[in-house]
Amino acid sequence: MKDFLKDWEEVSFVIFYGSQLGQAKSIAEGLVDVAEENDFKTKAFELNAIKDVNDLTKLTCPVVIVTSTTGDGEPPENADKFWRKIRKKALSPTALQSLKYTLLGLGDTNYNNFCNCGKEINRRLQGLSASTFYAPAWADDAIGLELVVDSWIENLWPALESIIRPDSNQSITTMAKTLTVPSCPAVSLKLEWLEDGSGDASTPSKVDLRNPLAPYPLIEDDPVAVKLTKARVLSRSGALKTAVELTVEFSEQSFKFEPGDAINIVCPNPINEVNQLLERLQLLGKAKRTLQLSVKEGTKGKIPVFLPATITLLDAFLYYFDIRSCPKKIFLRLLAEYTSEENEKSKLLELCSRQGSTAFEETIRFASLSLLDLLLTFPSCMPPVEALLEHLPRLIPRAYSISSSPLTNANEFTFxxxxxxxxxxxxxxYERLGICTGWLSQKGRSLLKKSSSGSDNIDSDLDAAMSALTIKSENEDVDSNEEIIVYRRKNQNFRLPEDIKAPIVMVGPGTGVAPFIGFIQHRAILKEKGESAGDMFLYFGCRYKAKDFLYEDELKSFENGGLTKFYPVFSRDDPQATVKYVQHRMDENKQEVIETLFNQGGYLYVCGDAKNMAKDVRDVLIKCVQSVKEVSEGEAKTLVAELATQKRYLQDIWS
Ligand SMILES: Cc1cc2nc3c(=O)[nH]c(=O)nc-3n(C[C@H](O)[C@H](O)[C@H](O)COP(=O)(O)OP(=O)(O)OC[C@H]3O[C@@H](n4cnc5c(N)ncnc54)[C@H](O)[C@@H]3O)c2cc1C
Ligand SMILES: Cc1cc2nc3c(=O)[nH]c(=O)nc-3n(C[C@H](O)[C@H](O)[C@H](O)COP(=O)(O)O)c2cc1C
Incomplete structure (x- = not known):
């Protein structure tokens, strides 16, 4: 980790970032590039580079903080130590009175604690007497970070100008104009093709996904190889989405889990998409040749920390880079630099400009276009591969909630x-499946093939989903391999209460029901062993009872044992129904919900796809508190916030 105290004297302001998946980091790095263009010198450091909060008083220049929030309102991993330090009560209330700062928080309003990390840091800095030179802002990933980020950055420069060079007559409008299109990110990597068979150096580093060069995000225990043993399709014919359950097996010593834990699965990109990308870059012929990367002399770039410096292009694109994630504006700027046809170039420049924010949202982000989509849309764009290797984001393992209890079987789990x-x-x-779910469903399909007597017996839904693919894997060896690499995710608050008697309310539409299967199994087994478990209420929702009622048999059987009450709700079965979604059913049962949570010390768990559901559940909960407890909306919000602070309102949501 860089030491900011060694470097800050050379700069006109310092940037600190906290970033889990790279968005805040890339904004911070973008600021470094644009700062240079505006005659400012700056450097970006992780927030954890601040070893001692008092060191901030040694800075005589302003500070810009960009931080996201992760988990359930928690700081990203590279900001967690700073987060702990700044919250220490022993700090003097005037400790940071000389500090001038501003802050950009990234968050998502689908989560309970919107921008909690940024807001807490801001609150604490104020409490330590630091002052802002420019108003902090909160960008919402649910509607598009750009909506806030672009204008905040645009106005940051004049604010910095007035504090750093108060006497300068550089016009603000000129600076804003320069900012219309971000400056092109530098390409500092040099690529050298090694002669095949010319000795050790030409042997590519073995792809070792269990021992990555840089740790995977949110890693709790070392990655382990587990074996897929069973697959079944949970949805039925005609369902909008095909839901699959996989079972994995391992030795009890190698992997330990509790109900509610989530695992991250290390997955590759689809081989055909990688081949198509290499073909489009006119590099297919060199896909398996070994290359060596180095940094051009006199430049500041670096080889991505997660990438072996000696590797084949095929491996680099298969295992290390996210070739699917939606390109950011700064990446479009890079592509524009290597686009020869004028119309195409100006379209790319428009899309990455400040003025092009709406077009960017509507055409790039809405459809979540991939790198290959863009290269196929802009045929004259031919970026050098080293530019892609320097600027593409890392392929990140995907998270899945475990849907079983170790009490059922400690050597296997399902998800x-x-x-x-x-x-x-x-x-x-081109048509495509999700990177991880496409890959897993292919493995599931091959398991089903093996377990059925012939391919005719394969589950037709999974088969249909797979054969609908335009880009299919050609590499059956890879995809039928039953071993996958997984690790347990950090920040596990989403667990059963320690007190088995505490009642719980679980809200899990769709695949969000997964962790609750584990919860119910767990308590049911403890009950069988003679323990008296608290009440369990489950709210489940889906479109059609006949098509996507996941775990229907298990859930019905739990009604005779583990579950106190089960409230399924189907949104499309009856067009006249007013009770369509889980939150409507909760509203109907408000007396029971509020009694359980507020009078019996109960816990509320919400899990599933975040698009609106988690927010709607929260809004209804506030309404229920207001109505049952006869309090104002403000008081109801406070009571719900307290529930979250006491870790009795827990969410595991994704979008
Ligand atoms: C803590 C946690 C627990 C989770 N648990 C589960 C679980 O139990 N079950 C489960 O199914 N998932 C779960 N998820 C989500 C899961 O991790 C993956 O995000 C999901 O399976 C998709 O992964 P993928 O690689 O198949 O798709 P990707 O290839 O990553 O595709 C998804 C991408 O598609 C893009 N996209 C989204 N909507 C559209 C659209 N309409 N048009 C175009 N592009 C779009 C998005 O930008 C996204 O990047 C969980 C996530 C978290 C964070
Ligand atoms: C697992 C996960 C948990 C999150 N938790 C929160 C949260 O509690 N509050 C919030 O405002 N945003 C939350 N977010 C949204 C992120 O803060 C937001 O997407 C941000 O742009 C990510 O930036 P980063 O890539 O720099 O980490 C969460 C995102 C993920 C993937």
């Missing part, structure tokens, strides 16, 4: 997922 499918429309140039 469930919807196969993500994206059709060829809205600018997407």
């Amino acid at each position: 469930a997922f919807n196969v993500a499918t994206f059709s060829k429309e809205n600018g997407r140039q």
Whole structure:
């Protein structure tokens, strides 16, 4: 980790970032590039580089903080130590009175604690007498970070100008104009093709996904290889999404878990998409040749920390880079630099400009276009591969909630997922499945093939989903391999209460029901052993009872044992129904919900796809508190916030 105290004297302001998946980091790095263009010198450091909060008083220059929030309102991993330090009560209330700062918080309003990390840091800095030179802002990933980020950055420069160079007559408008299109990110990597068979150096580093060069995000225990043993399709014919459950096996010593834990699965990109990408870059012929990367002399770039410096292009794109994630504006700027046809170039420049924010949202982000989509849309764009190797984000393992209890079997667990499918429309140039769910469903399909007597008996839904693919894996060896690499995710608050008698309310529509299967199994077994478990209420929702009622048999059987009450709700079965979604059912049962949570010390768990559901559940909960407890909206919000602070309102949501 860089030491900011060694470097700050050379700069006109310092940037600190806290970033889990790279968005805040890339904004911070973008600021470094644009700062230079505006005659400012700056450097970006992780927030954890601040070893002692008092060191901030040694800075005589302003500070810009960009931080996201992760988990359930928690700081990203590279900001957690700073977060702990700054909250220490022993700090003097005037400790940071000389500090001038501003802060950009990234968050998502689907989560309970919107921008909690940024807001807490801001509150604490104020409490330590630091002052802002420019108003902090909160960007919402649910609607598009750009909506806040672009204008905040645009106005940051004049604010910095007035504090750093108060006498300068550089016009603000000139600076704003320069900012219309971000400056092109530098390409500092040099690529050298090694002669095949010319000795050790030409042997690519072995791809070792269990021992990555840089730790995977949110890693709790070392990655382990586990074996897929069973697959079943949970949805039925005609369901909008195909839901699959996989079972994995391992030795009890190698992997330990509790109900509610989530695992991260290390997955590769689809081989055909990688081949198509290499073909488009006119590099297919060199896909398996070994290359060596180095940093051009006199430049500041670096080889991505997660990438072996000696590798084949095929391995680099298969295992290390996210070739699917939606490109950021700064990446479009890079592509524009290597686009020869004028119309195409100006379109790319428009899309990455400040003025092009709406077009960017509507054409790039809405359809979540991939790198390959863009290269197929802009045929004259031919970026050098080293530019891609320097600027593409890392391929990140995907998270899945464990849907079983170790009391049922400590040597295996199950998890469930919807196969993500994206059709060829809205600018997407090819049909595709989700990177991880596509790969897993292929493995599931091959397991089903093996377990059935012949391919005719394969589950037709999974088969249909797989054969609908345009880009299919050609590499059956890879995809039928039953071993997958997983690790347990950090920040596990989503667990059963320690007190087995505490009642719980579980809200899990769709695959969000997964962890609750584990919860119910767990308590049911403890009950069988003679323990008296608290009440368990489950709210489950889906579209059609006949098509996507996941775990229907298990849930019904739990009604005779583990579950106190089960409240399923189907949104499309009856067009006249007013009770369509889980939150409507909760509203109907408000007396029971509020009694359980507020009078009996109960816990509320919400799990599933975050798009609106988690927010709607929170809004209804506030309404229920207001109505049952006869309090104002403000008081109800405070009571709900207290529930979250006491870790009795827990969410495991994704979007
Ligand atoms: C803590 C946690 C627990 C989770 N548990 C589960 C679980 O139990 N079950 C489960 O199924 N999932 C779960 N998820 C979600 C899961 O991790 C993956 O995000 C999901 O399975 C998709 O992964 P993928 O690689 O298949 O898709 P990707 O290839 O990553 O595709 C998803 C991408 O598609 C893009 N996209 C989204 N909507 C559209 C659209 N309409 N058009 C175009 N592109 C779009 C998005 O930008 C996203 O990046 C969980 C996530 C978290 C954080
Ligand atoms: C697992 C996970 C948990 C999150 N938790 C929160 C949260 O509690 N509050 C919030 O405002 N945003 C939350 N977010 C949204 C992120 O803060 C937001 O997407 C941000 O842009 C990510 O930036 P980063 O890539 O720099 O980490 C969460 C995102 C993920 C993936």
